[in-house]
Amino acid sequence: MENFIIYGVYIYLTGMLVSAGMSLLRNHFRFANAILFLSNLAGFSAMVAYLANFPGRELVILQTGFFFDLKLSLDYLSSIFLLLTSGISGLVVVYSAEYLDRYRKTYDIQSVQSLMGIFIFGMVGVLLSANVVGFMVFWEIMSFASFFLVMSDRTKESLHAAFIYFVMTHLGAGAILGGFLILSGGSLGFEISGIAAASRNIPPDFLTVAFLLFFFGFGSKAGLIPFHIWLPEAHPQAPTNISALMSGLMLKIAVYGFLKTVMMFFHIPIWAALLVISLGIISALLGALYAVVEKDIKKAFAYSSIENMGIIFLMLGMAMCVMAKRTAGEIPLAAILLVTYAIFHAINHAIFKTGLFLSSGVIINRTHSKSLDMMGGLAKAMPIFSFIFLIIILASAALPPFGTFYGEWGFIRALIDLLQISGTKFASVTVFLTVLALFALVSGLATFAMIKIYAISMLGLPKLERHSDEKTDDGLFVIPLAVIGFVMVALGIFAKNILGWLSGHIGEVFFGYAGDIPDVQISSAQVFVIVAAFLLLSAAVYKLLSGNGRKEREYDTWNCGQPIDASMEYTATAFSAPIRFFFLPLLQRRKTIISVPVVNTNPWISKKSFSLDITSVWYDRLYKPAAKYVFWLAEKVRLVHTGRIQYYLLLLLSAIIITLMIAL
Amino acid sequence: MAFIKLLKILFFGPKVTESESGLSGPKDQEIQNIGEEIKKEVERLYGGRSLRIRAVDGGSTNAEEIELTALLNAYYDIDRFGLSFVASPRHADMLFVTGPVTRNLEAAVKKTYQAAPEPCIVVAIGDGACTGGIWNDSYAVVGSVDKVIPVHIRIPGDPPTPTEILKGVLGALRGKK
Numbered sequence: 001m002e003n004f005i006i007y008g009v010y011i012y013l014t015g016m017l018v019s020a021g022m023s024l025l026r027n028h029f030r031f032a033n034a035i036l037f038l039s040n041l042a043g044f045s046a047m048v049a050y051l052a053n054f055p056g057r058e059l060v061i062l063q064t065g066f067f068f069d070l071k072l073s074l075d076y077l078s079s080i081f082l083l084l085t086s087g088i089s090g091l092v093v094v095y096s097a098e099y100l101d102r103y104r105k106t107y108d109i110q111s112v113q114s115l116m117g118i119f120i121f122g123m124v125g126v127l128l129s130a131n132v133v134g135f136m137v138f139w140e141i142m143s144f145a146s147f148f149l150v151m152s153d154r155t156k157e158s159l160h161a162a163f164i165y166f167v168m169t170h171l172g173a174g175a176i177l178g179g180f181l182i183l184s185g186g187s188l189g190f191e192i193s194g195i196a197a198a199s200r201n202i203p204p205d206f207l208t209v210a211f212l213l214f215f216f217g218f219g220s221k222a223g224l225i226p227f228h229i230w231l232p233e234a235h236p237q238a239p240t241n242i243s244a245l246m247s248g249l250m251l252k253i254a255v256y257g258f259l260k261t262v263m264m265f266f267h268i269p270i271w272a273a274l275l276v277i278s279l280g281i282i283s284a285l286l287g288a289l290y291a292v293v294e295k296d297i298k299k300a301f302a303y304s305s306i307e308n309m310g311i312i313f314l315m316l317g318m319a320m321c322v323m324a325k326r327t328a329g330e331i332p333l334a335a336i337l338l339v340t341y342a343i344f345h346a347i348n349h350a351i352f353k354t355g356l357f358l359s360s361g362v363i364i365n366r367t368h369s370k371s372l373d374m375m376g377g378l379a380k381a382m383p384i385f386s387f388i389f390l391i392i393i394l395a396s397a398a399l400p401p402f403g404t405f406y407g408e409w410g411f412i413r414a415l416i417d418l419l420q421i422s423g424t425k426f427a428s429v430t431v432f433l434t435v436l437a438l439f440a441l442v443s444g445l446a447t448f449a450m451i452k453i454y455a456i457s458m459l460g461l462p463k464l465e466r467h468s469d470e471k472t473d474d475g476l477f478v479i480p481l482a483v484i485g486f487v488m489v490a491l492g493i494f495a496k497n498i499l500g501w502l503s504g505h506i507g508e509v510f511f512g513y514a515g516d517i518p519d520v521q522i523s524s525a526q527v528f529v530i531v532a533a534f535l536l537l538s539a540a541v542y543k544l545l546s547g548n549g550r551k552e553r554e555y556d557t558w559n560c561g562q563p564i565d566a567s568m569e570y571t572a573t574a575f576s577a578p579i580r581f582f583f584l585p586l587l588q589r590r591k592t593i594i595s596v597p598v599v600n601t602n603p604w605i606s607k608k609s610f611s612l613d614i615t616s617v618w619y620d621r622l623y624k625p626a627a628k629y630v631f632w633l634a635e636k637v638r639l640v641h642t643g644r645i646q647y648y649l650l651l652l653l654s655a656i657i658i659t660l661m662i663a664l
Numbered sequence: 665m666a667f668i669k670l671l672k673i674l675f676f677g678p679k680v681t682e683s684e685s686g687l688s689g690p691k692d693q694e695i696q697n698i699g700e701e702i703k704k705e706v707e708r709l710y711g712g713r714s715l716r717i718r719a720v721d722g723g724s725t726n727a728e729e730i731e732l733t734a735l736l737n738a739y740y741d742i743d744r745f746g747l748s749f750v751a752s753p754r755h756a757d758m759l760f761v762t763g764p765v766t767r768n769l770e771a772a773v774k775k776t777y778q779a780a781p782e783p784c785i786v787v788a789i790g791d792g793a794c795t796g797g798i799w800n801d802s803y804a805v806v807g808s809v810d811k812v813i814p815v816h817i818r819i820p821g822d823p824p825t826p827t828e829i830l831k832g833v834l835g836a837l838r839g840k841k
Contacts, residue, residue, distance in 0.1 A: 558754060558779045561720075561772030 001053055008046025009061050009074070012086065012124065015039020020117030023110050030097065036117050037093045043086035043124065050079050056505055058193075061128060068133040069189040076509050078127045080502075081256045084347055085127065085249050088354050089120045091480035092248075095358050096241035098476035102365060107152050107239055115152070119145035119245060126253050132180045133188040135257075139176070143169045146250060149242045150234045161233035168220050168230040176217035179261065182210040192260055199266040207265065211272050214261045221254035222309040225283040226618050231306060232290070236298035236370070240361030243298060247305045248354035255312055255346050263316065263339065263510060270324040274431070276317030281438050283310025286586065288445035292452065293580050293587060293614050295372045295572040297360045300453055301353065304396065307446055308349040314435065315342035315411055321431075322418070331513045334421075337414050339510060340503040345407035348395070348491060352404065355392035355484035359385070362477045363457055367464060372453065372572035377462035385478055386458045388485045395488040397450040398443060401528040403491025406499065408443060412436065445579070452575050461566040493528055573612060588617045692739075698830045699745035705837040706746040710757070714746040715837075718756035718780065722773045722809060724763025727823040728790040732760060734826050742830070753780040758833075764792040764805040765812050777813040785836050786815050789829060794818040 016039050023032035050059065055076050062072040074082070096116065100109040122145055125138030147169070151162035183198045184190030190198075199207055220227035235243045262268070287307030294300040319338035326332045362385055367375050379386040395402035400409075415436050422428040491498065507513040556564055580587060590613045597606045640651070706715045719732055735742045736749065750756055753776045765773055777786065788809040791797040796807040809815050819832035 553782070555778045556775065558752065558775075561769075561775045563771060563775075 001049065002059060005046045005050050005053075005059065005074070006061055008042050008049070009072075009128070012039050012043030012046065013121065015042065016117045016121040016124070020114045020121070023113035023117065026110075029100070029109055029113055032113055032117070033093060033097045036113075036120070037090055040086045040090035040093060040120070043082065044090060047079050047083040047086060050074055051083065055079070056508055060130075068187075069131065070134050071130040071191070072125075072128040072134060073130040074128065075193070076505050077256065077259060080343065080347070081252060082124065082127050084252065084350050085120070085123055088248055088350060089123075089245065091483055092241050092244050092354065092358070094476060095244075095361070095480045096239075098474065099239070099241050099361055099365075103239065112149065112152050112239060112242070115145045115149050116242065116245070119149060119242070121145075123245075123249055123253055127256060130193065131189055131191045132177075132184060135192060136173070136177055136180070136188075139173055142250065142253065143173060146234075146238075146242070146246055150238045152239055152242075153237070155237075157233075158237040161230070161237040165230040165234040168227065172217040172220035172227075174217075175213040175220075176257065179210045179213035179217060182206050182213070183261075195261055196264045196266055199264070204267070204269075207267070208269070208272075211262055211265065211268070214258065215272075215276065218254045218258040218261075219279065219313070221257070222251050222313065223283070223306045224279050224309060224313060225286050225306065226622055228283065228287075228306050229616070229618055229623055232299050232302045235302040235305065235357075236296060240298070240357055240364065243302075243360075244354045244357035247302065247357055248350045251305060251309055252346050252350050255309070255316075255342075258313075258316065259339075259343075263320070268320050268324045270321065273317055273320035273324050276313055276320055277431070277435065278317075280310045280312075280314030280317050281435060281442075283307065284314060284442040285310070285438055285445070288442050288449060289579070289583055289586065290614070291449035292445055293576045296370045297363065297372055297375070297453060297457065298357070298370055300372070300449060301356050301360060304356070304446065304449060305349075305353055307442065308345070308353070311408070311411075311439075311442065312342050312346050312349070314439070315339075315345065318411075318415070318418070318435070325428075331507075331511060333507075334414060334418055336503055336507045336511060336513070337410070340499060340506050341407050341410045341414065343502060343506065344410075344495075344499055345404070348402075348404045348407055348488075351484055351487055351491070352392055352396045355481055355488070356396055358477075358481055358484070359389045359392060362474060362481070365474075365477075369464070372456045374463050375457040376460045376566060376569060377458075379458040381462075382474075385474070385481070388478065388481045389458065390454060391485040391488060392481070393450045393454045395485075395492075397447040399447070401492040401531045402488050403495050403498075404488075405492065405527075406495035408439075410499065412439065415439075448576075448579065452572060456570065456572045456575060460569045461564070463566040463569070493525065496525070588615045589613065590615045692827075695740060695827055695830065698827070698834055699742070702747065702830065702834050702837065703745045705834065705840075709837060709840055714743075714748045715758060715833075716748055716750045716756050717758045717760055718750055718753045718776070719760040719762070720753075720773055720776050721769070722761050722763045722793065722812075723766030723769045723805065724790060724792055728762035728793075731823045731826055731829065732762075732789070735829065740826050740830075745830075747833070753777075756780050756784065758785040758787060758836075760787050760789050761793050761809045761813075761815075762789045764796045764799040764802075764807060765809055766805050770806050770812055773809070773812050785817070785840070786813060787832060787836060788815045788818045789824060789832075791820055791822040794820050797822065 015035055019032045019036040019039065022028050022035060025032075057075075059074040060071065061074060062070070064070045093116070096113070100107065100112060103109070119142060122138050122140075122142030126135055126142060129135040129138055147162055147166050150165055151158040180190065180192075183195055183202065185198075185202075199210075202210075216227065220230075223231035235247050238246060284307050287303050287305070287310055291300045291303035291307060294303055315338050319332075319335040319342065322332045322335040322338065326335075362382075363375060363378060364370055366378060366382070369375070391402075395404050398404040398408045415432055419429065419432045419436075422432065559568075580589065592611045592613075593608060594610075595606045595608045597603050599605060702715075709715075719729070721729065732749075734740060735747075742748075753759065759777065759780060761773060777784070786809070788794050792799060793809045796805065799805045800807055806812055817832055817836040819829055821828055824832070
């Protein structure tokens, strides 16, 4: 059995590389795609076998004596995330066979296919790596592949987005490497599983620095506000299948990294937990808000990713808070549950966000526009697709009976339990209550955003005539989406079992606790039955009220004799207007009215155009001044470079003297 | 100065209102009779409630509209016979369509007819609505109303007087069961 799993992982890794090479050959695109799919299948089945037979036991895949003792191994956490990665990548690969074929003119599909293989390879590598060198090398492979993928349509916006992504991801990677080096004392061969032990031995100041570096590194990869600046630019600019991989999987790699490092720390100060909580809740709130007001469908989904990553980090932050406050020897059961919910939410988010991005690809392929204001009426043209999209949308709005609901509901229950335990301590009650209130607001806003996207894009009349006629549900497009919808429902039905299974193992992995975990307090079967009964009942009531043998005639809505057309519909901008007005101080919009006189003699007769943008406060207030300062600094440094060789020699000499002074 | 002039006219000017004797002249007995019969028919057909009418302008010269407005003034006062105008075809039992149906209003006439609940009596009022009148064969008009929607009764005249309109309505109601 062990051999089967090890060979499965080998096949997975080599299959991806072979596919990446193969796709560069002319006319081998389909073949390379098939290989990539099959290797993902091999990886998936290996992970299923591992989790079914010996979850929790470390399984060494590869142990080398060279290259800083590069070591690949499997453990419980990495196998969970690998299961997710291989499964979702497989679906995305099937989708991209059709998707890339349709966009032959926009993208160089050979290189996109090849880079996609390398990108997945990098993610899998990060998850498999057992020591720092592997982690960082694969992390960079993942970052570089996705950097090239972001700019694969070679437009100006893509290059801009890719550049911001490049800068942010490398600042993050540098921070992560720094964090590892502090903990390992400068050794690249350091095993990541030794972090718990290492964090006991280093001074608390160093641990603080390591925490900050890790938090910045993984937080910027996960798109936490204010390090999110690259995410809403890069995710929408990439080809849709890559957006799905980036939003669905790459962000989870950041969560995995955070779980493997910071969550393993022996001691976490309370302010660190509060920092994670506050950035988490800010990301969740602002992400949801931006998703509500955004009218570019892919950008809205990208902001929804920020929101969900915020929620995951909020859950982890609460767990850290519980861990920081525990007394010695006490097993923090609440922390185990919170981490469980965070991982469960990460799994759910990976699946539904992939589904959402893949769906956005289908919609954009149909309407040839990213703007929600240009969509509408697709439900009639694509009935099967729109039904699946509805399921994914409802799942992403965290409504019962889907898996997402149980993650968030469990979190709320855990918060209420914590409130009860904390009693009358003012500080903790304030924190928990604030988090609870803001979290409720986030859930509401997220639901609003998702309902808006579905209603504006699918319902009503088509805003553009050209996509109204044909009635097609696209074959290969729909199959992966159907699988995702099915998985979302299944996660809802088996939520209780999955949560119980997860919490048992997580207690063991993080806290070495193998005893009983209190029940997760929700019966998914019950909720499912209630929801199903509710749906059936409302259907029956509707039948009863509407049928009844009365004579009925159907015709258009009365509109004073005018024809009804799409210009009368709600647009995405109008739909979100109340929320936009309410949160105006947070959002900073820019309204432009341009008035051009038609005839020069009379200024009153003029042609007016209006546009409304949501400006990025973070970019204008934080990143631009920072960039300006860096440029200013660079200008000052440039003064040193006089171009005279004697001067450089003098500099070298003084550098050596200073170094020797410090070292000796 | 102008204000004093105004006061002068107000207090010392000639009287413009009619004397009381002018108001109490003989009533137009014909309208009274037609109205009573309409009231009976409406009572028979609609069981106590009034007949509700929606007027649709299909592109008329407004002459018919002026006559329809006259139906509501103090002299004719058709409300007392159980006839009333409503603002939406959703509430109408009867449609008054005026004018030759122009191409721009063809859809509106059609949609109004579709929006009215069945059974709906369509009355074409005026020569334009009955035959197309002098606008027949123009590029801008579709023609008489029956080219667009079924018409139950036609009231010719350019424009027909209020009394003729009332007679037409009575004729339409008499045939109904």
